[in-house]
Amino acid sequence: MSGAVSGAVTSAVTSAPALSIEGIWKSFGQLDVLRGIDLEVAPHEVIALIGASGSGKSTLLRCINLIEPIDAGRILIAGDEITAQGVNVDRIRRRVGIVFQSFNLFPHMRVIDNITLAPRKVLGRSAAEAEAAAMTLLERFGLAEKAREYPDRLSGGQQQRVAIVRALAMEPDLLLLDEVTSALDPELVAEVLNVIRELAAGGMTMLIATHEMGFARDIASRVCFLDSGRILEQGSPRQIFAEPREARTRQFLNRIIEAGRL
Protein backbone atom coordinates (compact mmCIF):
# COMPACT_ATOMS: atom_id res chain seq x y z
CA MET A 1 0.00 0.00 0.00
CA SER A 2 2.67 2.46 1.09
CA GLY A 3 4.81 1.27 -1.81
CA ALA A 4 2.12 2.25 -4.28
CA VAL A 5 1.71 5.68 -2.71
CA SER A 6 5.42 6.49 -2.59
CA GLY A 7 5.68 5.09 -6.11
CA ALA A 8 3.14 7.57 -7.41
CA VAL A 9 5.15 10.36 -5.87
CA THR A 10 8.59 9.31 -7.02
CA SER A 11 7.62 8.37 -10.56
CA ALA A 12 6.49 11.95 -11.04
CA VAL A 13 10.14 12.92 -10.70
CA THR A 14 11.37 12.67 -14.27
CA SER A 15 15.03 12.17 -13.41
CA ALA A 16 14.42 8.77 -11.75
CA PRO A 17 16.33 6.04 -13.54
CA ALA A 18 14.21 3.52 -15.44
CA LEU A 19 15.83 0.78 -13.40
CA SER A 20 18.09 0.74 -10.37
CA ILE A 21 19.66 -2.43 -9.09
CA GLU A 22 21.35 -2.12 -5.72
CA GLY A 23 23.61 -4.89 -4.52
CA ILE A 24 21.48 -7.88 -5.37
CA TRP A 25 22.53 -11.36 -4.37
CA LYS A 26 20.98 -14.59 -5.52
CA SER A 27 21.98 -18.15 -4.80
CA PHE A 28 20.60 -21.51 -5.77
CA GLY A 29 21.48 -23.70 -2.79
CA GLN A 30 25.25 -23.53 -2.32
CA LEU A 31 25.82 -21.79 -5.64
CA ASP A 32 26.03 -17.97 -5.58
CA VAL A 33 24.80 -16.95 -9.02
CA LEU A 34 24.61 -13.20 -8.44
CA ARG A 35 27.14 -11.70 -6.04
CA GLY A 36 26.34 -8.08 -5.49
CA ILE A 37 25.12 -6.56 -8.76
CA ASP A 38 24.74 -2.78 -9.01
CA LEU A 39 23.33 -1.25 -12.15
CA GLU A 40 21.49 1.92 -13.06
CA VAL A 41 19.63 2.21 -16.35
CA ALA A 42 18.42 5.56 -17.68
CA PRO A 43 15.21 5.78 -19.71
CA HIS A 44 15.72 4.79 -23.38
CA GLU A 45 19.03 3.14 -22.62
CA VAL A 46 19.87 -0.20 -24.21
CA ILE A 47 22.10 -2.33 -22.04
CA ALA A 48 23.80 -5.42 -23.44
CA LEU A 49 24.74 -8.05 -20.88
CA ILE A 50 27.58 -10.21 -22.12
CA GLY A 51 29.56 -12.96 -20.46
CA ALA A 52 30.11 -16.69 -20.46
CA SER A 53 27.26 -19.12 -19.89
CA GLY A 54 26.64 -19.33 -16.15
CA SER A 55 27.91 -15.83 -15.47
CA GLY A 56 24.45 -14.80 -14.23
CA LYS A 57 22.97 -12.91 -17.21
CA SER A 58 19.73 -14.86 -17.37
CA THR A 59 19.34 -15.01 -13.61
CA LEU A 60 19.72 -11.24 -13.40
CA LEU A 61 16.92 -10.73 -15.92
CA ARG A 62 14.70 -13.26 -14.17
CA CYS A 63 15.28 -11.46 -10.88
CA ILE A 64 14.29 -8.11 -12.38
CA ASN A 65 11.03 -9.66 -13.57
CA LEU A 66 10.63 -11.22 -10.09
CA ILE A 67 10.43 -14.72 -11.55
CA GLU A 68 13.30 -15.50 -9.17
CA PRO A 69 13.17 -13.94 -5.69
CA ILE A 70 16.42 -12.23 -4.70
CA ASP A 71 18.25 -12.98 -1.45
CA ALA A 72 19.57 -9.48 -0.75
CA GLY A 73 19.58 -6.00 -2.28
CA ARG A 74 16.92 -3.81 -3.87
CA ILE A 75 15.44 -3.35 -7.32
CA LEU A 76 13.67 -0.10 -8.22
CA ILE A 77 11.70 0.59 -11.36
CA ALA A 78 11.22 4.28 -12.10
CA GLY A 79 11.90 4.90 -8.42
CA ASP A 80 9.43 2.33 -7.08
CA GLU A 81 11.01 -0.42 -5.04
CA ILE A 82 9.67 -3.69 -6.45
CA THR A 83 11.50 -5.97 -4.05
CA ALA A 84 9.84 -4.50 -0.93
CA GLN A 85 7.68 -6.70 1.27
CA GLY A 86 4.03 -6.85 0.29
CA VAL A 87 4.44 -5.41 -3.19
CA ASN A 88 1.90 -6.74 -5.67
CA VAL A 89 4.14 -8.78 -7.92
CA ASP A 90 1.61 -8.99 -10.74
CA ARG A 91 1.43 -5.20 -10.93
CA ILE A 92 5.22 -4.96 -11.34
CA ARG A 93 5.31 -7.58 -14.04
CA ARG A 94 2.91 -5.55 -16.15
CA ARG A 95 5.58 -2.86 -16.35
CA VAL A 96 8.48 -5.21 -17.10
CA GLY A 97 8.26 -7.36 -20.22
CA ILE A 98 10.51 -10.38 -20.63
CA VAL A 99 11.17 -12.50 -23.70
CA PHE A 100 12.74 -15.92 -23.26
CA GLN A 101 15.24 -17.90 -25.28
CA SER A 102 12.65 -20.65 -25.82
CA PHE A 103 9.80 -18.30 -26.92
CA ASN A 104 7.31 -19.92 -24.51
CA LEU A 105 4.32 -19.06 -26.65
CA PHE A 106 1.09 -20.69 -25.49
CA PRO A 107 0.70 -23.58 -27.96
CA HIS A 108 -3.07 -23.95 -27.51
CA MET A 109 -3.79 -20.35 -28.55
CA ARG A 110 -3.65 -18.59 -31.87
CA VAL A 111 -1.03 -15.87 -32.28
CA ILE A 112 -3.63 -13.14 -31.75
CA ASP A 113 -4.87 -14.78 -28.52
CA ASN A 114 -1.32 -15.22 -27.25
CA ILE A 115 -0.89 -11.47 -27.60
CA THR A 116 -4.27 -10.29 -26.31
CA LEU A 117 -4.57 -12.63 -23.31
CA ALA A 118 -2.68 -10.44 -20.84
CA PRO A 119 -4.08 -7.08 -22.04
CA ARG A 120 -7.61 -8.49 -21.69
CA LYS A 121 -7.22 -10.36 -18.42
CA VAL A 122 -4.69 -8.14 -16.66
CA LEU A 123 -5.38 -4.66 -18.01
CA GLY A 124 -9.10 -5.30 -18.50
CA ARG A 125 -9.12 -4.20 -22.14
CA SER A 126 -12.04 -5.23 -24.30
CA ALA A 127 -11.40 -7.97 -26.86
CA ALA A 128 -11.86 -5.52 -29.76
CA GLU A 129 -9.51 -2.97 -28.25
CA ALA A 130 -6.83 -5.55 -27.44
CA GLU A 131 -7.07 -7.12 -30.89
CA ALA A 132 -6.79 -3.80 -32.66
CA ALA A 133 -3.66 -2.97 -30.66
CA ALA A 134 -2.23 -6.43 -31.31
CA MET A 135 -2.87 -6.16 -35.05
CA THR A 136 -1.08 -2.81 -35.15
CA LEU A 137 1.95 -4.40 -33.51
CA LEU A 138 1.83 -7.47 -35.75
CA GLU A 139 1.66 -5.28 -38.84
CA ARG A 140 4.61 -3.24 -37.62
CA PHE A 141 6.72 -6.39 -37.42
CA GLY A 142 5.42 -8.01 -40.59
CA LEU A 143 3.37 -10.70 -38.87
CA ALA A 144 -0.18 -9.58 -39.63
CA GLU A 145 -0.97 -12.56 -41.86
CA LYS A 146 0.05 -14.94 -39.04
CA ALA A 147 -2.50 -13.60 -36.55
CA ARG A 148 -4.87 -16.58 -36.91
CA GLU A 149 -2.16 -19.26 -36.96
CA TYR A 150 -1.17 -21.49 -34.08
CA PRO A 151 2.44 -21.08 -32.88
CA ASP A 152 3.56 -24.50 -34.17
CA ARG A 153 2.80 -23.36 -37.72
CA LEU A 154 5.39 -20.58 -37.43
CA SER A 155 9.15 -20.64 -37.91
CA GLY A 156 11.35 -20.08 -34.87
CA GLY A 157 12.06 -16.51 -35.94
CA GLN A 158 8.37 -15.77 -36.36
CA GLN A 159 7.60 -17.35 -32.99
CA GLN A 160 10.22 -15.24 -31.30
CA ARG A 161 8.90 -12.08 -32.97
CA VAL A 162 5.41 -12.99 -31.75
CA ALA A 163 6.84 -13.45 -28.25
CA ILE A 164 8.32 -9.95 -28.44
CA VAL A 165 5.00 -8.55 -29.65
CA ARG A 166 3.25 -10.35 -26.79
CA ALA A 167 5.53 -8.61 -24.30
CA LEU A 168 5.10 -5.25 -26.06
CA ALA A 169 1.32 -5.53 -25.97
CA MET A 170 1.48 -4.89 -22.23
CA GLU A 171 3.20 -1.58 -23.02
CA PRO A 172 6.05 -2.22 -20.60
CA ASP A 173 8.36 0.49 -19.29
CA LEU A 174 11.24 -1.91 -19.57
CA LEU A 175 11.89 -4.88 -21.84
CA LEU A 176 14.18 -7.75 -20.84
CA LEU A 177 15.49 -10.00 -23.63
CA ASP A 178 17.05 -13.25 -22.48
CA GLU A 179 19.24 -14.68 -25.27
CA VAL A 180 16.32 -14.38 -27.63
CA THR A 181 18.23 -15.60 -30.70
CA SER A 182 20.06 -18.50 -29.07
CA ALA A 183 17.47 -21.12 -30.01
CA LEU A 184 17.11 -19.96 -33.61
CA ASP A 185 18.50 -21.33 -36.83
CA PRO A 186 21.23 -18.96 -38.04
CA GLU A 187 19.23 -17.68 -41.02
CA LEU A 188 16.39 -16.66 -38.69
CA VAL A 189 18.50 -14.61 -36.29
CA ALA A 190 18.53 -11.45 -38.39
CA GLU A 191 14.74 -10.98 -38.49
CA VAL A 192 14.59 -11.04 -34.69
CA LEU A 193 17.56 -8.71 -34.28
CA ASN A 194 15.95 -6.27 -36.73
CA VAL A 195 12.87 -6.14 -34.50
CA ILE A 196 15.05 -5.31 -31.50
CA ARG A 197 16.90 -2.63 -33.52
CA GLU A 198 13.59 -1.03 -34.35
CA LEU A 199 12.55 -1.07 -30.72
CA ALA A 200 15.84 0.56 -29.71
CA ALA A 201 15.34 3.23 -32.35
CA GLY A 202 11.85 3.80 -30.94
CA GLY A 203 13.30 4.54 -27.52
CA MET A 204 12.42 1.33 -25.67
CA THR A 205 14.48 0.81 -22.53
CA MET A 206 16.01 -2.65 -22.82
CA LEU A 207 18.29 -5.07 -21.06
CA ILE A 208 19.60 -7.63 -23.51
CA ALA A 209 21.47 -10.76 -22.49
CA THR A 210 23.15 -11.92 -25.66
CA HIS A 211 25.90 -13.93 -27.27
CA GLU A 212 25.60 -11.90 -30.47
CA MET A 213 28.62 -9.64 -29.94
CA GLY A 214 28.34 -7.82 -33.25
CA PHE A 215 24.76 -7.01 -32.45
CA ALA A 216 25.64 -5.87 -28.92
CA ARG A 217 28.32 -3.58 -30.37
CA ASP A 218 25.89 -2.06 -32.85
CA ILE A 219 22.84 -1.56 -30.72
CA ALA A 220 23.87 -1.11 -27.07
CA SER A 221 24.35 2.25 -25.46
CA ARG A 222 26.28 0.41 -22.75
CA VAL A 223 27.81 -3.05 -22.48
CA CYS A 224 28.15 -4.88 -19.16
CA PHE A 225 30.49 -7.81 -18.88
CA LEU A 226 29.33 -10.28 -16.26
CA ASP A 227 31.77 -12.67 -14.67
CA SER A 228 30.79 -15.14 -11.93
CA GLY A 229 27.83 -13.15 -10.69
CA ARG A 230 29.38 -9.67 -10.79
CA ILE A 231 29.49 -6.87 -13.32
CA LEU A 232 33.23 -6.95 -13.83
CA GLU A 233 33.38 -4.16 -16.36
CA GLN A 234 30.98 -1.83 -18.10
CA GLY A 235 31.30 0.90 -20.64
CA SER A 236 30.50 2.00 -24.15
CA PRO A 237 30.56 -0.75 -26.78
CA ARG A 238 33.64 0.86 -28.31
CA GLN A 239 35.52 0.77 -25.01
CA ILE A 240 34.50 -2.78 -24.03
CA PHE A 241 35.15 -4.36 -27.40
CA ALA A 242 38.19 -2.31 -28.47
CA GLU A 243 40.05 -1.65 -25.22
CA PRO A 244 38.74 -3.84 -22.40
CA ARG A 245 40.41 -2.97 -19.11
CA GLU A 246 39.97 -6.29 -17.32
CA ALA A 247 41.99 -9.38 -18.15
CA ARG A 248 38.87 -11.57 -17.83
CA THR A 249 37.02 -9.44 -20.37
CA ARG A 250 39.90 -9.66 -22.83
CA GLN A 251 40.08 -13.41 -22.31
CA PHE A 252 36.33 -13.78 -22.94
CA LEU A 253 36.41 -11.61 -26.06
CA ASN A 254 39.47 -13.43 -27.40
CA ARG A 255 37.65 -16.73 -27.09
CA ILE A 256 34.70 -15.24 -28.97
CA ILE A 257 37.02 -13.97 -31.72
CA GLU A 258 38.74 -17.37 -31.95
CA ALA A 259 35.32 -18.95 -32.40
CA GLY A 260 34.82 -16.58 -35.34
CA ARG A 261 31.90 -14.85 -33.70
CA LEU A 262 33.21 -11.28 -33.65
Added chain:
Amino acid sequence: MASDGVRLEDVDAVRPPRVNPGPRRAFGPGARPLLIAALSTAVVFAVLAAIVVNAPGWPRFQQAFLNGPIFWDALPKVAGKFLVNVRLFLVAEVLILVLGLVLAVLRSLPGPVFFPVRLLATLYVDLFRALPGVLVIFMLGMGIPALRIEGVPKDEFFWAVVVLTLIYSAYVSEVYRAGIESVHPSQEAAARSLGLSRWQGLRYVVLPQAVRRVIPPLLNDFIGLQKDTVLVSFIGVVEVFRQTQIVQAARFNFTPYLATALVFLVVTIPMARFTDWLLKREKDQRVASGGSRSSASMSRVNQTLP
Protein backbone atom coordinates in the same frame (compact mmCIF):
# COMPACT_ATOMS: atom_id res chain seq x y z
CA MET B 1 -9.01 -69.78 -49.84
CA ALA B 2 -8.77 -70.18 -53.58
CA SER B 3 -10.21 -66.74 -54.27
CA ASP B 4 -7.64 -65.26 -51.86
CA GLY B 5 -4.88 -66.77 -53.92
CA VAL B 6 -6.20 -65.23 -57.15
CA ARG B 7 -6.54 -61.82 -55.60
CA LEU B 8 -3.03 -62.02 -54.24
CA GLU B 9 -1.65 -62.49 -57.73
CA ASP B 10 -3.74 -59.64 -59.13
CA VAL B 11 -2.51 -57.24 -56.48
CA ASP B 12 1.11 -58.15 -57.11
CA ALA B 13 0.63 -57.67 -60.85
CA VAL B 14 -0.49 -54.01 -60.52
CA ARG B 15 2.10 -53.14 -57.92
CA PRO B 16 5.32 -51.51 -59.22
CA PRO B 17 8.38 -53.70 -58.80
CA ARG B 18 10.17 -53.21 -55.49
CA VAL B 19 13.84 -52.39 -55.25
CA ASN B 20 14.44 -54.73 -52.34
CA PRO B 21 11.41 -56.92 -51.81
CA GLY B 22 13.16 -59.48 -49.55
CA PRO B 23 13.28 -58.39 -45.92
CA ARG B 24 10.79 -55.49 -46.28
CA ARG B 25 8.02 -57.81 -47.25
CA ALA B 26 7.59 -59.36 -43.81
CA PHE B 27 6.78 -55.95 -42.30
CA GLY B 28 5.06 -54.29 -45.24
CA PRO B 29 1.34 -54.32 -45.95
CA GLY B 30 1.68 -57.27 -48.32
CA ALA B 31 -1.08 -59.86 -48.80
CA ARG B 32 1.01 -62.82 -47.62
CA PRO B 33 1.24 -61.80 -43.90
CA LEU B 34 -2.48 -61.06 -44.01
CA LEU B 35 -3.19 -64.55 -45.29
CA ILE B 36 -1.00 -66.11 -42.60
CA ALA B 37 -2.73 -64.04 -39.90
CA ALA B 38 -6.18 -65.10 -41.14
CA LEU B 39 -5.17 -68.77 -41.26
CA SER B 40 -3.62 -68.87 -37.80
CA THR B 41 -6.58 -67.00 -36.30
CA ALA B 42 -9.00 -69.46 -37.88
CA VAL B 43 -7.00 -72.41 -36.55
CA VAL B 44 -6.82 -71.00 -33.00
CA PHE B 45 -10.54 -70.28 -32.87
CA ALA B 46 -11.40 -73.69 -34.33
CA VAL B 47 -9.31 -75.42 -31.66
CA LEU B 48 -10.90 -73.35 -28.86
CA ALA B 49 -14.40 -74.07 -30.17
CA ALA B 50 -13.62 -77.79 -30.39
CA ILE B 51 -12.42 -77.84 -26.76
CA VAL B 52 -15.57 -76.07 -25.52
CA VAL B 53 -18.04 -78.08 -27.57
CA ASN B 54 -16.44 -81.41 -26.62
CA ALA B 55 -16.30 -80.57 -22.90
CA PRO B 56 -18.28 -83.04 -20.78
CA GLY B 57 -20.55 -80.30 -19.41
CA TRP B 58 -21.31 -78.71 -22.79
CA PRO B 59 -24.97 -79.88 -23.12
CA ARG B 60 -25.85 -78.66 -19.63
CA PHE B 61 -23.90 -75.46 -20.20
CA GLN B 62 -25.85 -74.86 -23.38
CA GLN B 63 -29.06 -75.32 -21.46
CA ALA B 64 -28.05 -72.97 -18.60
CA PHE B 65 -26.22 -70.19 -20.46
CA LEU B 66 -27.26 -70.30 -24.11
CA ASN B 67 -31.00 -70.70 -23.95
CA GLY B 68 -32.42 -68.93 -26.98
CA PRO B 69 -35.99 -68.19 -25.81
CA ILE B 70 -34.81 -67.01 -22.41
CA PHE B 71 -32.22 -64.83 -24.09
CA TRP B 72 -34.81 -63.08 -26.24
CA ASP B 73 -37.10 -62.73 -23.26
CA ALA B 74 -34.34 -61.26 -21.05
CA LEU B 75 -32.72 -58.93 -23.56
CA PRO B 76 -35.38 -56.18 -23.66
CA LYS B 77 -35.78 -56.32 -19.89
CA VAL B 78 -32.11 -55.87 -19.10
CA ALA B 79 -31.59 -53.42 -21.93
CA GLY B 80 -34.41 -51.31 -20.47
CA LYS B 81 -32.76 -51.27 -17.06
CA PHE B 82 -29.42 -50.50 -18.67
CA LEU B 83 -30.84 -47.02 -19.19
CA VAL B 84 -30.61 -46.58 -15.41
CA ASN B 85 -26.89 -47.30 -15.66
CA VAL B 86 -26.54 -44.87 -18.53
CA ARG B 87 -28.29 -42.17 -16.55
CA LEU B 88 -26.17 -42.95 -13.49
CA PHE B 89 -23.04 -42.86 -15.58
CA LEU B 90 -23.86 -39.58 -17.29
CA VAL B 91 -24.80 -37.72 -14.10
CA ALA B 92 -21.81 -39.11 -12.18
CA GLU B 93 -19.41 -38.39 -15.04
CA VAL B 94 -20.19 -34.67 -15.06
CA LEU B 95 -19.77 -34.45 -11.28
CA ILE B 96 -16.57 -36.51 -11.39
CA LEU B 97 -15.01 -34.28 -14.05
CA VAL B 98 -15.72 -31.20 -11.94
CA LEU B 99 -14.77 -32.61 -8.52
CA GLY B 100 -11.66 -34.31 -9.92
CA LEU B 101 -10.46 -31.05 -11.41
CA VAL B 102 -11.11 -29.16 -8.17
CA LEU B 103 -9.15 -31.77 -6.20
CA ALA B 104 -6.25 -31.66 -8.67
CA VAL B 105 -6.09 -27.86 -8.52
CA LEU B 106 -6.24 -27.91 -4.71
CA ARG B 107 -3.39 -30.41 -4.59
CA SER B 108 -1.21 -28.28 -6.84
CA LEU B 109 -1.64 -25.06 -4.83
CA PRO B 110 1.85 -23.92 -3.84
CA GLY B 111 3.15 -22.40 -0.63
CA PRO B 112 2.94 -23.21 3.08
CA VAL B 113 -0.41 -21.42 3.57
CA PHE B 114 -2.20 -24.03 1.52
CA PHE B 115 -0.62 -26.99 3.31
CA PRO B 116 -3.87 -28.01 5.08
CA VAL B 117 -5.76 -27.83 1.80
CA ARG B 118 -3.18 -30.00 0.07
CA LEU B 119 -3.18 -32.39 3.03
CA LEU B 120 -6.96 -32.80 3.00
CA ALA B 121 -7.11 -33.26 -0.75
CA THR B 122 -4.30 -35.82 -0.57
CA LEU B 123 -6.03 -37.73 2.24
CA TYR B 124 -9.25 -37.79 0.23
CA VAL B 125 -7.53 -39.12 -2.87
CA ASP B 126 -5.57 -41.72 -0.90
CA LEU B 127 -8.65 -42.88 1.01
CA PHE B 128 -10.94 -43.40 -1.95
CA ARG B 129 -8.28 -45.01 -4.06
CA ALA B 130 -7.33 -47.40 -1.25
CA LEU B 131 -10.82 -48.69 -0.39
CA PRO B 132 -12.58 -51.27 -2.53
CA GLY B 133 -15.53 -49.67 -4.26
CA VAL B 134 -18.00 -52.24 -2.91
CA LEU B 135 -17.07 -51.33 0.67
CA VAL B 136 -17.55 -47.62 0.07
CA ILE B 137 -20.88 -48.27 -1.59
CA PHE B 138 -22.11 -50.38 1.34
CA MET B 139 -20.84 -48.05 4.05
CA LEU B 140 -22.02 -44.76 2.57
CA GLY B 141 -25.07 -46.01 0.71
CA MET B 142 -26.44 -47.81 3.74
CA GLY B 143 -24.80 -45.83 6.53
CA ILE B 144 -25.66 -42.22 5.80
CA PRO B 145 -29.35 -42.74 5.02
CA ALA B 146 -29.53 -44.80 8.26
CA LEU B 147 -28.56 -41.71 10.24
CA ARG B 148 -31.89 -40.23 9.15
CA ILE B 149 -30.55 -36.70 9.22
CA GLU B 150 -33.22 -34.17 8.36
CA GLY B 151 -33.06 -33.16 4.71
CA VAL B 152 -30.60 -35.85 3.64
CA PRO B 153 -32.14 -37.75 0.72
CA LYS B 154 -32.91 -41.44 1.12
CA ASP B 155 -33.17 -42.04 -2.61
CA GLU B 156 -30.88 -44.91 -3.70
CA PHE B 157 -30.13 -43.31 -7.05
CA PHE B 158 -28.88 -40.18 -5.28
CA TRP B 159 -26.52 -42.20 -3.09
CA ALA B 160 -25.37 -44.25 -6.04
CA VAL B 161 -24.32 -41.06 -7.82
CA VAL B 162 -22.61 -39.76 -4.66
CA VAL B 163 -20.64 -42.93 -4.10
CA LEU B 164 -19.48 -43.28 -7.71
CA THR B 165 -18.50 -39.61 -7.75
CA LEU B 166 -16.49 -39.95 -4.54
CA ILE B 167 -14.57 -43.00 -5.75
CA TYR B 168 -13.92 -41.93 -9.31
CA SER B 169 -13.10 -38.29 -8.62
CA ALA B 170 -10.12 -39.56 -6.61
CA TYR B 171 -8.79 -41.42 -9.64
CA VAL B 172 -9.66 -38.68 -12.07
CA SER B 173 -7.96 -36.01 -9.96
CA GLU B 174 -4.74 -37.98 -10.25
CA VAL B 175 -5.11 -38.03 -14.02
CA TYR B 176 -5.67 -34.27 -14.08
CA ARG B 177 -2.71 -33.74 -11.77
CA ALA B 178 -0.43 -35.71 -14.06
CA GLY B 179 -1.67 -33.47 -16.88
CA ILE B 180 -1.00 -30.29 -14.93
CA GLU B 181 2.50 -31.46 -14.07
CA SER B 182 3.18 -32.36 -17.70
CA VAL B 183 2.84 -28.72 -18.76
CA HIS B 184 6.35 -27.28 -18.73
CA PRO B 185 7.01 -24.74 -15.93
CA SER B 186 8.19 -22.25 -18.57
CA GLN B 187 4.54 -21.90 -19.64
CA GLU B 188 3.56 -20.72 -16.18
CA ALA B 189 6.64 -18.47 -16.06
CA ALA B 190 5.60 -16.92 -19.38
CA ALA B 191 2.07 -16.34 -18.10
CA ARG B 192 3.26 -14.82 -14.82
CA SER B 193 5.83 -12.64 -16.59
CA LEU B 194 2.97 -11.02 -18.52
CA GLY B 195 1.36 -10.03 -15.24
CA LEU B 196 -1.24 -12.80 -15.08
CA SER B 197 -1.95 -13.94 -11.54
CA ARG B 198 -1.23 -17.49 -10.46
CA TRP B 199 -4.91 -18.36 -10.85
CA GLN B 200 -5.15 -16.70 -14.28
CA GLY B 201 -2.03 -18.55 -15.42
CA LEU B 202 -3.59 -21.82 -14.29
CA ARG B 203 -6.98 -21.03 -15.78
CA TYR B 204 -5.92 -19.74 -19.20
CA VAL B 205 -2.53 -21.30 -19.84
CA VAL B 206 -1.85 -24.45 -17.81
CA LEU B 207 -5.27 -26.12 -17.45
CA PRO B 208 -6.34 -25.91 -21.12
CA GLN B 209 -3.13 -27.66 -22.13
CA ALA B 210 -3.29 -30.15 -19.26
CA VAL B 211 -6.91 -31.16 -19.90
CA ARG B 212 -6.29 -31.64 -23.61
CA ARG B 213 -3.44 -34.02 -22.85
CA VAL B 214 -5.40 -36.18 -20.40
CA ILE B 215 -8.57 -36.70 -22.43
CA PRO B 216 -7.54 -40.23 -23.55
CA PRO B 217 -6.66 -41.46 -20.03
CA LEU B 218 -9.87 -39.83 -18.74
CA LEU B 219 -11.89 -41.79 -21.28
CA ASN B 220 -10.12 -44.88 -20.05
CA ASP B 221 -11.36 -44.20 -16.53
CA PHE B 222 -14.87 -43.74 -17.87
CA ILE B 223 -14.85 -47.17 -19.45
CA GLY B 224 -14.19 -48.39 -15.90
CA LEU B 225 -16.98 -46.21 -14.55
CA GLN B 226 -19.50 -47.58 -17.06
CA LYS B 227 -18.83 -51.07 -15.77
CA ASP B 228 -18.69 -50.09 -12.10
CA THR B 229 -22.20 -48.67 -12.25
CA VAL B 230 -23.35 -52.26 -11.57
CA LEU B 231 -21.82 -52.03 -8.06
CA VAL B 232 -24.65 -49.79 -6.89
CA SER B 233 -27.02 -52.74 -7.27
CA PHE B 234 -25.73 -53.63 -3.79
CA ILE B 235 -27.53 -50.68 -2.21
CA GLY B 236 -30.81 -51.48 -3.87
CA VAL B 237 -30.75 -49.58 -7.13
CA VAL B 238 -32.59 -51.74 -9.65
CA GLU B 239 -30.30 -51.30 -12.60
CA VAL B 240 -29.14 -53.69 -15.28
CA PHE B 241 -27.28 -56.12 -13.02
CA ARG B 242 -30.05 -56.31 -10.41
CA GLN B 243 -32.58 -56.78 -13.21
CA THR B 244 -30.45 -59.59 -14.63
CA GLN B 245 -30.41 -61.32 -11.26
CA ILE B 246 -34.19 -60.96 -11.02
CA VAL B 247 -34.77 -62.55 -14.43
CA GLN B 248 -32.18 -65.23 -13.70
CA ALA B 249 -33.82 -66.14 -10.40
CA ALA B 250 -37.28 -66.25 -11.97
CA ARG B 251 -36.25 -68.58 -14.80
CA PHE B 252 -33.56 -70.61 -12.99
CA ASN B 253 -31.29 -69.90 -15.94
CA PHE B 254 -28.05 -67.97 -16.44
CA THR B 255 -28.70 -66.86 -20.01
CA PRO B 256 -29.78 -63.33 -18.90
CA TYR B 257 -26.15 -62.70 -17.90
CA LEU B 258 -25.17 -63.28 -21.50
CA ALA B 259 -27.74 -60.71 -22.62
CA THR B 260 -26.37 -58.17 -20.11
CA ALA B 261 -22.80 -58.88 -21.16
CA LEU B 262 -23.76 -58.17 -24.77
CA VAL B 263 -25.41 -54.88 -23.80
CA PHE B 264 -22.19 -53.78 -22.07
CA LEU B 265 -20.03 -54.87 -24.98
CA VAL B 266 -22.07 -52.84 -27.43
CA VAL B 267 -21.47 -49.68 -25.40
CA THR B 268 -18.00 -50.23 -24.00
CA ILE B 269 -16.07 -51.60 -26.96
CA PRO B 270 -16.69 -48.59 -29.24
CA MET B 271 -15.56 -46.34 -26.39
CA ALA B 272 -12.40 -48.42 -25.89
CA ARG B 273 -11.66 -48.29 -29.63
CA PHE B 274 -12.23 -44.54 -29.65
CA THR B 275 -9.85 -44.10 -26.70
CA ASP B 276 -7.16 -46.15 -28.42
CA TRP B 277 -7.59 -44.09 -31.57
CA LEU B 278 -7.24 -40.84 -29.59
CA LEU B 279 -4.13 -42.12 -27.81
CA LYS B 280 -2.56 -43.17 -31.09
CA ARG B 281 -3.34 -39.83 -32.70
CA GLU B 282 -1.85 -37.97 -29.75
CA LYS B 283 1.29 -40.11 -29.88
CA ASP B 284 1.68 -39.44 -33.61
CA GLN B 285 1.39 -35.71 -33.03
CA ARG B 286 3.99 -35.83 -30.27
CA VAL B 287 6.44 -37.65 -32.54
CA ALA B 288 5.85 -35.12 -35.32
CA SER B 289 6.36 -32.03 -33.16
CA GLY B 290 9.32 -33.56 -31.26
CA GLY B 291 11.22 -33.94 -34.53
CA SER B 292 10.98 -30.28 -35.47
CA ARG B 293 11.93 -29.10 -32.00
CA SER B 294 15.26 -30.92 -31.93
CA SER B 295 16.42 -29.15 -35.07
CA ALA B 296 15.80 -25.80 -33.38
CA SER B 297 17.95 -26.67 -30.38
CA MET B 298 20.74 -27.92 -32.65
CA SER B 299 21.08 -24.45 -34.12
CA ARG B 300 22.40 -23.14 -30.80
CA VAL B 301 25.76 -24.57 -31.73
CA ASN B 302 26.43 -22.41 -34.73
CA GLN B 303 25.31 -18.82 -34.58
CA THR B 304 26.65 -16.27 -36.98
CA LEU B 305 26.63 -12.52 -36.82
CA PRO B 306 24.26 -10.53 -38.97
